[in-house]
Amino acid sequence: MRLALRMRHAPRTLRFGANYTPTRGWFHHWLDFDLDEVRADLDSIAGLGLDHVRVFPLWPVFQPNRTLIRPRAVEQLVALADAAAERGLDVNVDGLQGHLSSFDFLPAWTGTWHRRGIFSDPEVVAAQEEYLRTLAAALADRPNFLGMTVGNEINQFSDAPHPDPDRITRDQADRWLERMLAACEQGAPGRFHLHAEYDAAWYRDGHPFTVAQAARLGAATAVHSWVFNGTAQRHGPTGTATEHHAAYLIELSKAWALDPHRPVWLQEVGAPAPLIRPEHAARFTEATVANALDCPDLWGVTWWCSHDVSRELADFPELEYGLGLLTNDRRTKPAGATIARIAREWRGREHRPPVRATALAVDVGGALEAPRRSVCAPGGTFFEAWAALTADGVRPAVVLAELAEDPAHLSARGITEVLHIRELT
Known part of the structure; x- marks a missing residue:
């Protein structure tokens, strides 16, 4: 048992990857799946020296139907994973999409005439279980399959500001x-399965998805760090809060972890x-990743996204078109070159940042409900x-107010x- 604990807590080798956005047709490529195009995309990602x-x-x-999981679609997913393996890339699969880049993708059997809650209706939940189990099982024997993420920021369907939420309790x-x-x-025993929310779980009072869930359920904590949430608007593109936003969320999550x-995965950034102009993107990328790497227990960094969205596609928010590490014709952008260099510098190295020995206590009114979690949001006192x-110049960790005088908890974290905030004002 002692050996197992030492291995679990041993320094990790960092992972660097990208959220794969296909160059031809964006995620609609599943409708006209072209494995040669996928291979070319993956070649360009592997060319940056990324590993997943x-x-x-x-x-x-x-x-498309509650009792139909299309075998051909599952085969295409496996083909994509195999193509990634051929290029030395591991694969994590997000199951319930759900929501991507401002667009909602819900099956017809959950809406309008068939409207029923996607989190609470027994038939819908059973169908979701079967879907996730099927995808995981199809990939379970692939060595490069990391595991499943339940869905991409699916918590946005549970609360405002979504225009038509399926409201639920915590x-x-x-x-x-x-x-x-x-x-x-059940589909793929022992793999790296987790869930991921957008930052309402961290910042929005009363939101049913919580920091405790993020930091305690699944194999790791997933962090999605976006500075358009008020951070860059308030602090500017080079402000400390902007360049440390990802590190802040990583450290905030640790206050709740048992x-x-x-491990904390910076799964989207x-x-x-x-807000971050194209000519400033490389500097922002460099600073954001460097600051995240200063956080102990970081699993890895997965940049959003691999390739720019084609201008031939309509109605995306303007910012979505230019987020790629590579252009839509697979040329490396300055931010891509920055990530490639960082990945190269860290290849094979152990991640051993110093412990963050100073912590700032946060009072959110209780760990489970966190009814005052908005103090953690941009502009909030915490x-x-x-x-x-x-x-x-301080490297602050975060500790829950109710644990701020708990010797065992503090010692375990170093x-x-x-x-306390009252001491700083």
């Missing part, structure tokens, strides 16, 4: 996540224009205090000093 991709089957395409969200993760595990060495400490 996160891929996105479209839920309505793969499961307890319902707990049960839904546990069932979906169990289905992934395992002091739980990108340089959104015009967010701004953490950013100010960072600007002063925290020797706890600061």
Whole structure:
């Protein structure tokens, strides 16, 4: 047992990857799947020296009827994974899409005349379980299959500001996540299965998906760091809070984790224009990744996204078109060159950042519900205090207020000093 614990807590080799956005047809490529085009895309990703991709089957395409999971679509997903393996790329698969780049992709059997809650209706939930189990099982024997992510930011369907949410309680969200993760595990036992939310889970009071769920359910904590959430608007493209936003979310998540060495995956992060102008994207990328790498227990960084969205496709928010590490014709952009260099520098190295011995206590009104979690959002008292400490050269960790005087918790995390906001003002 002691050996197993030492191995679990041993320094990790960092992973660097990209969220795969196909160059031909974006995620609609599943409708006209072309393996040669996929191979060319993956060649360009592998050419950056990355080691994994996160891929996105479209839920309505793969499961167009509640009792039909299309075998051909599943075969195409496996073919994509095999093509990635040929190029030295591991694959994580997001199951329930769900939501991508401002577009919702829900099957017809969940809406309008068949409207029923995607988190609570027994038939819908059972169908989701079967879908996730089927995808995981199809890839279970592939050595390069990392595991499943339940879905991409599917929590946005549960609450405002979505225009038509399927509202649920925190307890319902707990049960839904546990069932979906169990289905992934049944399909591919022992793989790296997790879930991922957009930052309402971290920042929005009353949101049914919570930080506790993010930091305690699944094999790792997934962080999606986007500075268009008020951070860059308030602090500018080069502000401390902007360049440390990913590191902030990584450290914030650790306050809730029960395992002091739980891995945290920076699963989405990108340089959104015009808040981060194209000519500034490389600097933002460099700073964001460097600051994230200063956080212990980081599993890896997966940039959003691999390739730019084609201008032939209509109605995307303007920022979505230029987020790629590569252009739509597969040429490396400055941000791509930056990620390639960082990946090359870290290849084979152990990740051993110093422990963050100073922590800032956060009071959100209780760990499970976090009814005052908005203090953690951009402009919130805790967010701004953490950013100010960072600007002063401190490397602050985060500890829950109710654990700020718990010797065992602090010792397990290497925290020797706890600061409180009232002491800083």
